[in-house]
Amino acid sequence: MSTAVPRLPDHQLSALAGAYAEAVAAKRRQLYIGLGLFVLAYIVAGIVAEVRPTTFFTNLWRFTDYIGRIFTLEQGAAAGRFVLFDVVEWMWGFDKWMKLLWETLLIAYVGTLIGAIGGFAFSFLSARNLTPNSTIGFLAKRWLEFFRTVPEIVFALIFVVAFGLGPVPGVLAIALHTFGALGKQFAEVAENIDMKPVDGLTATGATWSECMRFAVVPQVLSNYASYALLRFEVNVRGAAVMGFVGAGGIGQDLVEAIRKFYYSDVSAILVLIIATVMVIDLATERLRHHLIGLDQRS
Amino acid sequence: MTLPATEHPLRLAARADRDGLMQRHPAIFHPSPARRIRAGLVIALLVGLFGYGLVVLEFDGARLVSGIGKLGQFLWFMLPPSTDTWAKFFVYLHALAETVAIAFLGTFTAAILALPVGFLVAKNIVPNVVIHFLSRRIVDTIRGVDELIWALIWVSVVGLGPFAGVLALICSNFGLFSKLFSEAIEAADRKASEGIASSGGGKLHGIRFGILPQVLPIFGSQVLYFFESNTRSATIIGIVGAGGIGLHLAEQIRVLEYQHVSALILMILVTVGIIDQVSTRLRFALIGERAAP
Numbered sequence: 001m002s003t004a005v006p007r008l009p010d011h012q013l014s015a016l017a018g019a020y021a022e023a024v025a026a027k028r029r030q031l032y033i034g035l036g037l038f039v040l041a042y043i044v045a046g047i048v049a050e051v052r053p054t055t056f057f058t059n060l061w062r063f064t065d066y067i068g069r070i071f072t073l074e075q076g077a078a079a080g081r082f083v084l085f086d087v088v089e090w091m092w093g094f095d096k097w098m099k100l101l102w103e104t105l106l107i108a109y110v111g112t113l114i115g116a117i118g119g120f121a122f123s124f125l126s127a128r129n130l131t132p133n134s135t136i137g138f139l140a141k142r143w144l145e146f147f148r149t150v151p152e153i154v155f156a157l158i159f160v161v162a163f164g165l166g167p168v169p170g171v172l173a174i175a176l177h178t179f180g181a182l183g184k185q186f187a188e189v190a191e192n193i194d195m196k197p198v199d200g201l202t203a204t205g206a207t208w209s210e211c212m213r214f215a216v217v218p219q220v221l222s223n224y225a226s227y228a229l230l231r232f233e234v235n236v237r238g239a240a241v242m243g244f245v246g247a248g249g250i251g252q253d254l255v256e257a258i259r260k261f262y263y264s265d266v267s268a269i270l271v272l273i274i275a276t277v278m279v280i281d282l283a284t285e286r287l288r289h290h291l292i293g294l295d296q297r298s
Numbered sequence: 299m300t301l302p303a304t305e306h307p308l309r310l311a312a313r314a315d316r317d318g319l320m321q322r323h324p325a326i327f328h329p330s331p332a333r334r335i336r337a338g339l340v341i342a343l344l345v346g347l348f349g350y351g352l353v354v355l356e357f358d359g360a361r362l363v364s365g366i367g368k369l370g371q372f373l374w375f376m377l378p379p380s381t382d383t384w385a386k387f388f389v390y391l392h393a394l395a396e397t398v399a400i401a402f403l404g405t406f407t408a409a410i411l412a413l414p415v416g417f418l419v420a421k422n423i424v425p426n427v428v429i430h431f432l433s434r435r436i437v438d439t440i441r442g443v444d445e446l447i448w449a450l451i452w453v454s455v456v457g458l459g460p461f462a463g464v465l466a467l468i469c470s471n472f473g474l475f476s477k478l479f480s481e482a483i484e485a486a487d488r489k490a491s492e493g494i495a496s497s498g499g500g501k502l503h504g505i506r507f508g509i510l511p512q513v514l515p516i517f518g519s520q521v522l523y524f525f526e527s528n529t530r531s532a533t534i535i536g537i538v539g540a541g542g543i544g545l546h547l548a549e550q551i552r553v554l555e556y557q558h559v560s561a562l563i564l565m566i567l568v569t570v571g572i573i574d575q576v577s578t579r580l581r582f583a584l585i586g587e588r589a590a591p
Contacts, residue, residue, distance in 0.1 A: 042403070045399035049396055049464050056456065062456075063455045153537060158369075161368075166355075204312065258447075261454075273443075
């Protein structure tokens with residue numbers, strides 16, 4: 001089957017082709033200007049950040065060397081060989097590190113839970129459709145924004161001075177940051193609910209808190225739990241580096257191993273952290289799918 | 299609580315028909331014991347683990363109270379935010395510029411590097427199971443290492459300074475962008491590339507004219523979104539010596555100069571706010587206001 005495409009007469013065609021070429025040229029010009037600006041910004045940023053490509057390439061062997069070195073045993077019968085030749089020697093501190101990892105997980109868990117409770121309460125105050133009045137809503141939003149924007153490690157630095165070294169400042173720092181982050185995500189969920197049950201309850205004379213309890217919470221709970229689990233996952237990574245500033249967990253041992261050049265320890269701890277993070281990722285993903293499934297069935 | 303004298307007719311009607319309502323919706327008035335027990339167990343587990351965590355992590359009331367007291371003192375000392383001298387302010391401003399530069403270079407270099415890798419990791423471009431699995435695991439591993447850890451490693455390779463920070467951000471974002479890009483490519487509409495294949499185009503033509511125009515705006519939007527979050531990350535990698543304002547922040551906290559600390563935090567908040575605004579504008583311009591997450 002063949003169809004003939006009707007061809008416009010040349011004088012009409014040339015006008016259209018000209019307009020097309022011009023439109024394409026305009027777009028190209030815009031693209032080149034954008035690219036030029038980008039390259040300029042890139043170069044300026046490179047100068048400000050003291051990028052030294054030559055140092056980088058002359059030192060690149062150090063990086064590969066470093067990676068090779070952390071996977072080489074330093075002591076024991078298999079010294080100088082790949083770590084897997086003597087796993088017992090490589091993982092000599094396994095019990096200690098697992099204990100610290102467990103502490104890390106607990107820091108993340110307790111921090112997430114405290115933050116989630118705060119975020120839960122504030123989500124109803126700050127959600128645009130539920131807020132009891134607009135001033136409270138505005139204040140709650142700014143409050144959450146502040147806690148979300150300040151990185152948790154900055155809170156941890158300050159809390160370490162106030163509460164002393166140990167896991168307590170780590171938990172509180174994670175709790176505060178989680179409070180801000182989850183408060184916002186929860187509020188977004190709450191802004192997307194079906195308002196009919198709320199209207200129905202208001203019509204029967206229910207108070208604000210009764211409305212929240214019986215009309216809003218049943219709709220949002222599974223989504224809230226899903227976001228809280230996701231945040232827990234993020235917080236496990238965050239808790240792993242809390243030890244860098246003395247706020248508990250496995251980070252303390254990692255930073256010591258890196259700073260004091262205990263090469264094989266670095267890789268051992270990194271492998272344990274990555275494995276833990278992956279296990280947590282998989283577990284929370286399954287739980288979340290389960291939760292979302294529950295929501296869709298009911 | 300006293301009820302108002304005139305009750306809403308809807309409420310009266312509901313109360314009059316209470317028995318009928320209970321009969322028609324037994325699941326709401328009397329949830330099944332199995333459900334109640336399950337909910338109770340979940341709550342007991344959550345609370346139990348919480349209590350256990352508090353004990354293991356050595357929470358105790360006296361320490362908390364004294365710590366909160368100290369925090370209140372710090373807050374008092376923090377006001378008003380001040381850097382004492384203008385010279386100090388310009389030092390901080392320079393560090394802030396460094397931070398933004400680190401975030402910019404880290405984000406966009408990682409994006410450029412991740413672009414080809416994203417195509418390699420995508421299942422519909424390279425349909426080889428082994429390559430797909432291996433590349434995914436490698437990308438996940440790179441992503442699993444926090445940028446602070448990358449910063450520490452790069453500091454021991456290229457020395458202290460912002461350059462180590464740039465490299466750290468490139469590493470952690472490279473993993474992230476490879477994953478995000480490959481997901482966007484896998485979700486791309488195949489009709490365009492099929493049309494190109496049917497009119498005689500090769501596989502590369504299909505990618506260039508069929509997939510790239512669809513995914514580039516999404517990539518741009520994602521990269522801009524993470525530029526803002528990377529500015530925040532770039533403020534903290536200075537804590538381990540990788541340049542930027544974090545170095546000053548950690549130092550001022552350690553020497554208890556609280557007015558400087560609050561000034562620094564304020565400067566960071568303002569910068570992050572500005573970058574957030576700018577990147578949101580650019581994202582809307584790229585993909586339209588409604589589609590932006």
